[in-house]
Amino acid sequence: MSLSSDGTLSFCGVELTAEQTALVRQIIADYPKLSQTELSHTICELLDWRRPNGGLKSRECNLFLQQLQQRGWLKSLPELRITKHRGPYPTKIEATSDPQPAMTGLLANYFPLELRRVTTPEQGHLFRQYIERYHYLGFKVPFGASLRYIVHTQQPPHHPLACLLFKSSGWRMAPRDQWIGWSDAARQANLPMVVNNSRFLIFPWVKIPNLASHILSLAARQIVPDWQAMYNVTPVLLETLVDVDRYPGTCYRAANWIGVGTTQGRGRMDRFHTSPTTRKDILLYPLTRYWRQVLHRTGEQVQTKEPGAAGRPQELDEF
Numbered sequence: 001m002s003l004s005s006d007g008t009l010s011f012c013g014v015e016l017t018a019e020q021t022a023l024v025r026q027i028i029a030d031y032p033k034l035s036q037t038e039l040s041h042t043i044c045e046l047l048d049w050r051r052p053n054g055g056l057k058s059r060e061c062n063l064f065l066q067q068l069q070q071r072g073w074l075k076s077l078p079e080l081r082i083t084k085h086r087g088p089y090p091t092k093i094e095a096t097s098d099p100q101p102a103m104t105g106l107l108a109n110y111f112p113l114e115l116r117r118v119t120t121p122e123q124g125h126l127f128r129q130y131i132e133r134y135h136y137l138g139f140k141v142p143f144g145a146s147l148r149y150i151v152h153t154q155q156p157p158h159h160p161l162a163c164l165l166f167k168s169s170g171w172r173m174a175p176r177d178q179w180i181g182w183s184d185a186a187r188q189a190n191l192p193m194v195v196n197n198s199r200f201l202i203f204p205w206v207k208i209p210n211l212a213s214h215i216l217s218l219a220a221r222q223i224v225p226d227w228q229a230m231y232n233v234t235p236v237l238l239e240t241l242v243d244v245d246r247y248p249g250t251c252y253r254a255a256n257w258i259g260v261g262t263t264q265g266r267g268r269m270d271r272f273h274t275s276p277t278t279r280k281d282i283l284l285y286p287l288t289r290y291w292r293q294v295l296h297r298t299g300e301q302v303q304t305k306e307p308g309a310a311g312r313p314q315e316l317d318e319f
Helices: 018-030 036-047 058-070 121-134 174-180 184-193 211-231 250-254 291-295 299-303
Strands: 009-011 113-117 146-153 160-168 194-202 237-242 258-262 281-286
Touching: 009 058, 018 036, 036 058, 113 211, 121 146, 121 160, 121 194, 146 211, 160 211, 174 258, 174 281, 184 194, 184 291, 194 211, 211 250, 250 281
Parallel strands: 194 237
Antiparallel strands: 113 146, 146 160, 160 194, 237 281, 258 281
16 A cells, blocks of 8 residues: 555555545445455455455555554544454464474485465364474465475375465565566566465484475476466566575575565565564565566556467556
8 A cells, every 4th residue: 555645545556546445435335334354355345456366455455554543544434343353363383293203314315396286274283383383483374375285205105395485476575676677567467477485394303315395396397377367467586585694595595596686674564664573584486578568568558468378367456
């Protein structure tokens, strides 16, 4: 969400018209007993705020309303009512995610590897446990689009080795944006084709040389068809942030990711400088040789086919 000095609003990079702004005010004023979730659904349906796969952008709209309230835009309107638990729910830790016997030896002994996409509640609960227990950042519900994977060896007994989480990219990162060289219009149009690898966890009992860089190479191939199938958007660039005070990012560089600079120490959606974080290295990985041409398109150009892409859909929207 963006609120300019002249009072205009934008949602997911698209400026609201006066009629849309008035409609948001009217819905909140006319339905003061609705919860934030119900208001978000209603606003998204009436304004047709949808993802490329047709789903409503209700979570983004919910955050949009909260930010409007925090910045005083809704001061004269009814207080937004929250009916659900505020903040993240604690992850229930169970024995299924307990440490396992050490896994060592040559990487080839564990081939082939399989990136299993998390698709069931049971898999999701196990994934959350792994990240909460063994990743220094813990688990947080990702904002916007996301895909989760648990990496297994296909050698019996098919033990899990690692977890990955991909989600929609940060709104602005100056070094990334400068390296891409796109305009604001091109960034707003094409940001959905940049996907963020926000969690990568090799389990602490897994000590297999070169495993991490190999998994990253596999993930770079698998994320393209999976993201396309889930969100009807074909990603062309991956990004990640590495806290170099903890990790040097060697596995990413070994997998040919490119360092382009350092963050300013703000949160990924922090447009108002209110969520300071540690500074991190920004690494990028192009998924196609035509990534730069695709990300520079604006307007009607985004509807054209990527060269050599055999007509893959390029329907774009913000996540």
